[in-house]
Amino acid sequence: MSIHRKYLLAFTPESAKLPVIAVLVQKFGIIPNIMQARVNEKGGRLVLDIEGEKDSLEKAKAYIQEQGIEMKELDKHVSRDEWRCIHCGACVSICPAEAFHVDPATYEVLFNAEKCIACEACINACSPKAMKLELW
Amino acid sequence: MKRTYDEINEKVRNGDAVVLTAEEVISLVDEKGVEAAAEEVDVVTTGTFGAMCSSGAFLNFGHSDPPIKMGRVWLNDVPAYTGIAAVDCYIGATELIEGDGEDYGGAHVIEDLIAGKAVKMRADAEGTDCYPRKEIESFISLDSLNEAYMFNPRNAYQNYAVGVNSSNRTLFTYMGKLLPRYGNATYSSAGQLSPLMNDPHCRTIGIGTRIFLGGGEGYVAWQGTQYNTSHPEKNGVPVGNSRTLAVIGDLKGMSTDYIRALSIHGYGVSMAVGIGIPIPILDVDMMRACAVKDEDIYAPIIDYSVESRRRKTLAEVSYADLRTGSIEIFDRRLKTSSLSSYPKAREIAQELKRWMEEGEFEISRPVAPLPAESRVKPLNISTREELE
């Protein structure tokens, strides 16, 4: 039985060069429907609705993640526990949406939840465990 | 210009010591020159707050009735070492909870204790004539313990590497999450604020030096493990992980603002430790050392996808460049992430400065110096014959 899932893919400049959509179709028999795209040589994001058998979806997901592309099912959001955040900056370089930036005067790491695309890349990059995933 | 430890402490006691942080002193030296700055300033405070795996705490539980000589002990299901006297143990920061999970370990036990939480203690024993009890289970807290002191064999690394990843997959390392194909770069030092950057040859930091440790007072106990003086220097500061400190301090005076458990994905548990060291400005040379800035301090860029201890340095980069948010290597722009907290390092240097201005914290002359020279030996697999 084929199922639908909606994902957000976040690319680095490197992974943006990979022919992901073609591979999904040819290798995994997935039907992708691009809902939103903002990808160029600097990386970017793609919102994909994909349709296929459950296990080919799992395999396709594993393939995408192996390419270093951050992938996120769009049913959740992340929040920051302000007390646990130590303002290190581990999250800054791995967020594809540039939701974090360092205040040049205080060096504090500011989190802009509006830019966040809930890709979850920061969840396991934040070792004080300040970034938390929550269901809507 | 010369100044003694005693003269500085006299001023501290009278509340008129001039104390600046290692960051504040940079602009003073730029403005007035190193000689005038040395005349003016008595002490420069430093700070650092980052992952320091080689950390832990000695705890003494007190004796139960009937008494037990603990054979094995667990704190919130994290094993602690009890191969010492009956009710003493050492809880290591990186020890993981039994069962599965890398999200709770020794560092979390230490953080929970400092936070005043009750921790479940469980122990078993063989039982002896003098210690008949074979099992015990109880909650303990920082207040219920006799002694509880942190003893960290290797902290406050003088400089460290910058991590990158040339492979095709994301790496989860103790240098954080490294994205494939040089996707980012991570570093971990407070640079110009870091204690051992400001006294690079440990002229004033030695055994017995009183320090800020985890929000309370602590001391330098010994040279840290893997103490290394062999790296080449740039602008008077070694490039790469060099000197380290073993430190000791009472857990009971510490705060979770400056001790924080970390779960480093794919690596394990570690602990962020806050350390600040006051540097007495004994002469112009000490002031010159304390005026070091991020522009002058370089770190080697290391590819963590190379699975060998002989990873080559790809390039050297200054902390000033790292702190801009991106660096360039091989014609690529890599975003950078600090793993240690610069705002916390600042806070620590400020806090120590306040303690000294208020006369609450005096500096101490080292009881003995740290080694002038020391190299780190690798572990080569050896037979008994090769060693005896």
Ligand code: SF4
């Ligand atoms: S990695 Fe976590 S603790 Fe560090 S700045 Fe980002 S949110 Fe804060």
Ligand code: SF4
């Ligand atoms: S989940 Fe984290 S890494 Fe992903 S976009 Fe949001 S803030 Fe950035």
